[in-house]
Amino acid sequence: MATIGDVAREAGVSRSTASYALSGKRPISEDVRRRVLAAAEALAYTPNAGARALATSQTKVLGLLAQFHEDEFAPAMMQYILGVTNTARDLGYDTLLVTEADGVRALRRITDSRMVDGVILMNIAQDDARLPILRAAPQPGALVGLPDDCSGLDVFDLDFEEAGRVMVDHLHRLGHRELILISHPEHVVERGGAYVWRLRDAALERARQLGVTLHAVYGESRQPAVGRLLNESLDAYPAATGLLINNEAAVAALPTVAHARGLRVPEDLSVVGRYSADFAATFSLPYSFVESAPDRLGSMAVRQLVRRAESPAARKEPFVVRFISPELVSLGSTAPPRSR
Amino acid sequence: MATIGDVAREAGVSRSTASYALSGKRPISEDVRRRVLAAAEALAYTPNAGARALATSQTKVLGLLAQFHEDEFAPAMMQYILGVTNTARDLGYDTLLVTEADGVRALRRITDSRMVDGVILMNIAQDDARLPILRAAPQPGALVGLPDDCSGLDVFDLDFEEAGRVMVDHLHRLGHRELILISHPEHVVERGGAYVWRLRDAALERARQLGVTLHAVYGESRQPAVGRLLNESLDAYPAATGLLINNEAAVAALPTVAHARGLRVPEDLSVVGRYSADFAATFSLPYSFVESAPDRLGSMAVRQLVRRAESPAARKEPFVVRFISPELVSLGSTAPPRSR
DNA sequence: CGCAATCATCGAACCGGTTCGACACCCAGG
DNA sequence: CCTGGGTGTCGAACCGGTTCGATGATTGCG
The missing domain is CATH 3.40.50.2300 (Response regulator)
Structure with a gap:
C-alpha cells in the first residue's frame, strides 16, 4: 500500500510538499501539484486513516x-x-x-x-x-x-404530546366518544421510555377537555401475547369505537385479530397508529397513522x-x-x- | 486525556516499560507492574485507537x-x-x-x-x-x-433450495395439489438477487416430482401494490389451496387481504412463509414459516x-x-x- | 544593481502508541 | 574471582500522516 512518502518520492518532492499539494493548505506551484496528483493517482494512494486520525485528532x-x-x-x-x-x-x-x-x-x-x-x-x-x-x-x-x-x-x-392530541382530535372530530389507546408494554415505561406516557398523558388530557372517554392500556410487544391483549381490550370496552395504537407490534397484530372477531375497519372500528410512513409502505401496515419520521x-x-x-x-x-x-x-x- | 507517556511518568518508568506492563508481552517485575496499572487506573488511561492502529496495523x-x-x-x-x-x-x-x-x-x-x-x-x-x-x-x-x-x-x-423443497413437501404431505408461490419482485432478480429463483426453481422442481401444480408469481414489495397482487393471484388460481410466500411485505399484507376476501387460514387456505423467528414474534406474523436465522x-x-x-x-x-x-x-x- | 518581499519547498518535530536491540544487574556455576 | 545466562528496564526507531519554521529562489522596487 502506497504511503505519502511513496507519492513524494515518485513526484520528486518532500513528504510535506506532497501533503500540502494534496490538501491545498499552502500554495504549491502548478507543476508540482500536477506531479503529486499524478503520482498519487498512479500509486492509488489513500491516506491511512489511523495515521491521519493521530495527526489531526479527527477520525471522520x-x-x-x-x-x-x-x-x-x-x-x-x-x-x-x-x-x-x-x-x-x-x-x-x-x-x-x-x-x-x-x-x-x-x-x-x-x-x-x-x-x-x-x-x-x-x-x-x-x-x-x-x-x-x-x-x-x-x-x-x-x-x-x-x-x-x-x-x-x-x-x-x-413531539409525542402533540401526536397524542392529534390522534384524539382526529377521532373526536369524526364523532367518536369512546376510545382505547394501546401503548407499549409497561416494562418500557419502567425502563425510562418517556415517549409512552408523554403521548398517553397528552391524549388523556385532550380527551378530558373534549369530553371523550379514553381507556389507556399497556400493550405487549410479542406474539401471541399482543394478540390476546388486543382481544381483551376490545372485550373490556365494548362501547369503544376507536382504537389508538402507539405500539408497532400491536398494529401488526391487529388485522388478524380484527379478522378473527369479524370486525371491519373502519366500518366497525376506526384505527389510528403511530409509526413511520416508510414502515407503513414496506411493512404493509394498512392503518391511518401519525408519521414519526x-x-x-x-x-x-x-x-x-x-x-x-x-x-x-x-x-x-x-x-x-x-x-x-x-x-x-x-x-x-x-x-x-x-x-x- | 492521558497518554501512555503520562502513565509512565506517574509510575516512574519509561514509556516502553509502561507499554509492556500493560500488554504483558515481556516479563515485568511485580512491583513495576502494580505501579503502572495503578497509574493507568488513576489517570483513566485509554489507548488512543488511531495511534494503536498505526503502530499495530490493526484497527479492531x-x-x-x-x-x-x-x-x-x-x-x-x-x-x-x-x-x-x-x-x-x-x-x-x-x-x-x-x-x-x-x-x-x-x-x-x-x-x-x-x-x-x-x-x-x-x-x-x-x-x-x-x-x-x-x-x-x-x-x-x-x-x-x-x-x-x-x-x-x-x-x-x-439453503434457499432446501427451503423451497421443505415448503412444497410440507403442503404436499397435507394433501395439497395446487399451490401458489409469491416471490420477491422481479426487480430483485434483475438486480442479481439469486435467492429468489434459487428457492423458486427448487420448489418448482420438487412440485414437478411430486405431481403438484405450482404457480410461481413475482411479488411486489410495497403497499398497496402487494395487496393487489395477492388478490390477483388468488383470483387467477381459484383452485389453489396453499400459498407459499417468499416475500415479507406479502406476508405482512396477507391478513388484511384474507380478511377482505373472507378467507380463513388454514381452513380455506394454507399458508407458509419464509422469514425469521424473531420477525414472526416481534412483527406479529401469524403464519407458519421456514426459519431463515x-x-x-x-x-x-x-x-x-x-x-x-x-x-x-x-x-x-x-x-x-x-x-x-x-x-x-x-x-x-x-x-x-x-x-x- | 542591490535589497526586501514574496513564493515555493524542505526538514524536522509531533501525534501516541508498539517493538527491537542493548544494557545493567543479579545470581549460579566453574 | 570471573564468567555466563536470565531478568527487568530503557532508549530509540517506527508506523504514516500533518504542520511549523526556516531556507532558497524569484521577483519588484528604489
Whole structure:
C-alpha cells in the first residue's frame, strides 16, 4: 500500500510538499501539484486513516449507540439508523454502530479511545446512565429521544404530546366518544421510555377537555401475547369505537385479530397508529397513522453533531431541544362511528 | 486525556516499560507492574485507537456493507446487522456500518484507508461489482449471500433450495395439489438477487416430482401494490389451496387481504412463509414459516472473518461456502385442503 | 544593481502508541 | 574471582500522516 512518502518520492518532492499539494493548505506551484496528483493517482494512494486520525485528532467517524431490549421492536430501529448513516456519509463521515448491551461501557470505550468525533445516542431513558458520560466526553453528543435532563447535549425527538392530541382530535372530530389507546408494554415505561406516557398523558388530557372517554392500556410487544391483549381490550370496552395504537407490534397484530372477531375497519372500528410512513409502505401496515419520521430525526441529529464537531465556535452555541411535529397520514382506516 | 507517556511518568518508568506492563508481552517485575496499572487506573488511561492502529496495523473494527434498495424491505436487515455487531463485540471488535448507495466506492474507501480489519458484504448480487475489489483488498472478506463466483471469499447463506423443497413437501404431505408461490419482485432478480429463483426453481422442481401444480408469481414489495397482487393471484388460481410466500411485505399484507376476501387460514387456505423467528414474534406474523436465522448467518460470517483477520495461518486455509439448513416452524396456518 | 518581499519547498518535530536491540544487574556455576 | 545466562528496564526507531519554521529562489522596487 502506497504511503505519502511513496507519492513524494515518485513526484520528486518532500513528504510535506506532497501533503500540502494534496490538501491545498499552502500554495504549491502548478507543476508540482500536477506531479503529486499524478503520482498519487498512479500509486492509488489513500491516506491511512489511523495515521491521519493521530495527526489531526479527527477520525471522520461518528458513533451511534443503539440499545436493543428483549421486548422491543428491533426492526423499527432500522429507519433511525439509515437516517444517521446516510446523512453522515453525505457530510463525509462514517458510522460506528454499537449495539452492546452495556451502553455505558461502550460509550466510554469509543469516546476515551478517540475512535469517533461525536456520538449519537438512541433509545434514551429518562434517567439515562450514559448521559453523564457523554457530557464529560471531549466529543459532542446528540440524542434521539428526550431525557429528564437535556443539559449539555442536543436533543431531537418526535413531539409525542402533540401526536397524542392529534390522534384524539382526529377521532373526536369524526364523532367518536369512546376510545382505547394501546401503548407499549409497561416494562418500557419502567425502563425510562418517556415517549409512552408523554403521548398517553397528552391524549388523556385532550380527551378530558373534549369530553371523550379514553381507556389507556399497556400493550405487549410479542406474539401471541399482543394478540390476546388486543382481544381483551376490545372485550373490556365494548362501547369503544376507536382504537389508538402507539405500539408497532400491536398494529401488526391487529388485522388478524380484527379478522378473527369479524370486525371491519373502519366500518366497525376506526384505527389510528403511530409509526413511520416508510414502515407503513414496506411493512404493509394498512392503518391511518401519525408519521414519526425516524430518518428525519437521525438526519437532524447528525447535522447538528457534525456542526459542533467541526467548528469550535459551534461547540459554544447553546444546546437545542428540537421536536418534530407529527403529521396525520390517512389510509382510510377511520370513519364516523357506528356502534359495534 | 492521558497518554501512555503520562502513565509512565506517574509510575516512574519509561514509556516502553509502561507499554509492556500493560500488554504483558515481556516479563515485568511485580512491583513495576502494580505501579503502572495503578497509574493507568488513576489517570483513566485509554489507548488512543488511531495511534494503536498505526503502530499495530490493526484497527479492531470490522466493516459491514449493506445496500438498501428502494423496493427492498429495510427493517428485515436489522436482524442480520445485530448478528454481526453483537458477535463482533464479543470477539473484541467494533462495527463500521456503511449504507452508501455506491458500494464499490465505499468498499474502496474503508479498505484502502485501513479503517477496518475485515469486511462483511450483505445483499450479494450474483455478479456483484464489489467482489473483485474485496478479493484484491489486503483485508479478509466474508459474504452473507451467494454470488456466482465465490472464489477468494468465505460465503454464508440460507439453503434457499432446501427451503423451497421443505415448503412444497410440507403442503404436499397435507394433501395439497395446487399451490401458489409469491416471490420477491422481479426487480430483485434483475438486480442479481439469486435467492429468489434459487428457492423458486427448487420448489418448482420438487412440485414437478411430486405431481403438484405450482404457480410461481413475482411479488411486489410495497403497499398497496402487494395487496393487489395477492388478490390477483388468488383470483387467477381459484383452485389453489396453499400459498407459499417468499416475500415479507406479502406476508405482512396477507391478513388484511384474507380478511377482505373472507378467507380463513388454514381452513380455506394454507399458508407458509419464509422469514425469521424473531420477525414472526416481534412483527406479529401469524403464519407458519421456514426459519431463515439471519442473526446466525451474521454471527458465522463474523467468526470466520475474525479468525482470518487474526491468524496468518487461517488466512491461508481454503475458503468455505456454508449453507444453513432451513427449519419449518409451525404456527398453525396449514391444514389439509378444503376447496375454496 | 542591490535589497526586501514574496513564493515555493524542505526538514524536522509531533501525534501516541508498539517493538527491537542493548544494557545493567543479579545470581549460579566453574 | 570471573564468567555466563536470565531478568527487568530503557532508549530509540517506527508506523504514516500533518504542520511549523526556516531556507532558497524569484521577483519588484528604489
